[in-house]
Structures are given as structure tokens and as C-alpha cells.
Amino acid sequence: MTAASEAKGRTGGVQSIERAFGLLEAMADAGGTMGLSQLATASGLPLPTIHRLVRTLVDLGYLRQEPSRQYVLGPKLIKLGESSAHMLSLRARPHLARLVDELGESANMAMLDGDQIVYVAQVPSRHSMRMFTEVGRRVLPHCTAVGKALLAGLPPERARDLLQRNGMPRYTEHTITDPEEFTRQLEAAARNGYAIDDGEQELGVRCIAVAVPQAPTHLAISISGPVGRMTEPLLHQAIPLLTEVSRALSTDLH
Structure with a gap:
């Protein structure tokens, strides 16, 4: 089950928070480094949504973008x-x-x-x-x-x-x-x-x-x-x- 489908199965939660943590968990499961397309495959979310979530996580220090344009889990975690x-x-x-x-x-x-x-x-x-x-x-x-x-x-x-x-x-x-x-x-x-x-x-x-x-x-x-x-x-x-x-x-x- 993808992060997106799991979010749909729950009620009373904040969808953007569920999705953001879903991306972090997917990255942790994959060893801590993923690109946007990999995150899209793992989560089932559309790329524009992933891009917005990832940029927010980068701004907060929970993700960092590498020169390769892949994202890695940030030191704030x-x-x-x-x-x-x-x-x-x-x-x-x-x-x-x-x-x-x-x-x-x-x-x-x-x-x-x-x-x-x-x-x-x-x-x-x-x-x-x-x-x-x-x-x-x-x-x-x-x-x-x-x-x-x-x-x-x-x-x-x-x-x-x-x-x-x-x-x-x-x-x-x-x-x-x-x-x-x-x-x-x-x-x-x-x-x-x-x-x-x-x-x-x-x-x-x-x-x-x-x-x-x-x-x-x-x-x-x-x-x-x-x-x-x-x-x-x-x-x-x-x-x-x-x-x-x-x-x-x-x-x-x-």
C-alpha cells in the first residue's frame, strides 16, 4: 500500500503531514537517499505534490538536496x-x-x-x-x-x-x-x-x-x-x- 492510499484510509488526520512523514519513512527505508521520481513511485503521489512537500522539508532542515539533485535525510532528524x-x-x-x-x-x-x-x-x-x-x-x-x-x-x-x-x-x-x-x-x-x-x-x-x-x-x-x-x-x-x-x-x- 502506498503512502497516498494509506492517507485516504485514515480520517481525522492532516493529509499534508501524513504525506510528509510518508516521504521521510520511504527515504529511510531506501537507505536515506532518493530522487523525486523514486519518491513518486514509492508514495504514489503526483510529482508536483512531492516537490512542494520536499521543498518544505528542505526549508525546515529535515531534508537536504545533494549536487546530484537527489534528496537525503537532513541532520535535523x-x-x-x-x-x-x-x-x-x-x-x-x-x-x-x-x-x-x-x-x-x-x-x-x-x-x-x-x-x-x-x-x-x-x-x-x-x-x-x-x-x-x-x-x-x-x-x-x-x-x-x-x-x-x-x-x-x-x-x-x-x-x-x-x-x-x-x-x-x-x-x-x-x-x-x-x-x-x-x-x-x-x-x-x-x-x-x-x-x-x-x-x-x-x-x-x-x-x-x-x-x-x-x-x-x-x-x-x-x-x-x-x-x-x-x-x-x-x-x-x-x-x-x-x-x-x-x-x-x-x-x-x-
Whole structure:
């Protein structure tokens, strides 16, 4: 469904605001850079309408026009994003704390931000250990469980385009760099409802993640720890609990 058709399906809203935010969301989904014709295709809006909205967003600092005449998300969005991420973190922490209490390993929440994964919340394990992830850290999605869980929920062509823009650099001997093998992993994640990173971002670290259903943005939660503690029995215990917690978090965010 396009932004235009979604706007028609709602009542009581301000159409121009709905359309403007629809364009911003379309650009974020596409990696942050789009031209007018691409925005027209993504939104279903006529070019004159898009041009007026884009010029207003540029004047306000939420978009910037490049010399190539394409538009990119502007720096003014950073302040909004940081405040939103902070509120997400506060809402998520009790749910992540439950995972730590019941499973004993570090719990994380991450979101898809453009073409990257950014960790926005974390509750550390009680074990004395170096943290493998930290709030604010950005990673590519192909080598993380949270990335796989999120990409598994995207249309296949969008996930493919994202991978093509980023590439699939190798971080460890276990990093998946073959697009076909990665596609098979995404299909398995979509089928099973969870994704695993087995030393693909950092040697000796295993992570299991699930997407947060019907979240206001693309979110996933995970637990991670050393492979010696992230055993098969723990993973089997974690899957239903992660699923339950993700649903509770989704409810809390609405």
C-alpha cells in the first residue's frame, strides 16, 4: 500500500503531514537517499505534490538536496531520532531485564536505521564479562542475529537491495558472504521465527534474536554471550521466551 492510499484510509488526520512523514519513512527505508521520481513511485503521489512537500522539508532542515539533485535525510532528524531512541530504550529495559533474569545472558534491542543495525537498548549479563555490544553501536545486518531477524521480515527485493548497497564484508571465518546462502538463512528465520549469529560478527560469541511484531519501527530483541554458555539447551529455552517478551514489548509500545 502506498503512502497516498494509506492517507485516504485514515480520517481525522492532516493529509499534508501524513504525506510528509510518508516521504521521510520511504527515504529511510531506501537507505536515506532518493530522487523525486523514486519518491513518486514509492508514495504514489503526483510529482508536483512531492516537490512542494520536499521543498518544505528542505526549508525546515529535515531534508537536504545533494549536487546530484537527489534528496537525503537532513541532520535535523538526528535530534528527533536520539530522543525517540532514548524513549524506546526506557520502554524496553524492563522486558530485556526479564530475559536476563531468566536466561542469565545479556539482552539487547536493536533497530534497522537506514541500511544499518543500531543497538538502542541493553541490559547486561550478571556474569563478569566484556560486552560484545553496546548502545549506539552500528553494525551491518548480514553478520548479526538481530539483522537477520529484521531482514527476514522485509520484502525479499528490499533485503536484496540493502545487501547490494552495503556489500557483505567478512568479519570472521564464519561470516556469511554468499548472497544465496544468506537468502536461505533469511528464509529459515522467517519460517522458524528466530535467527542466530554463530560467531559471524565476533569469534566466540553466539546470539539469538526475534523481531518485535507490529512495532512502530523495525525492532528486534536478542540475547548474546560466549558460545560456552550459549549452549543448545539455552537456545531452546530462549526461543519461546524471546517470542513471548517480543509480543509483550510490542503491546507496551502501542
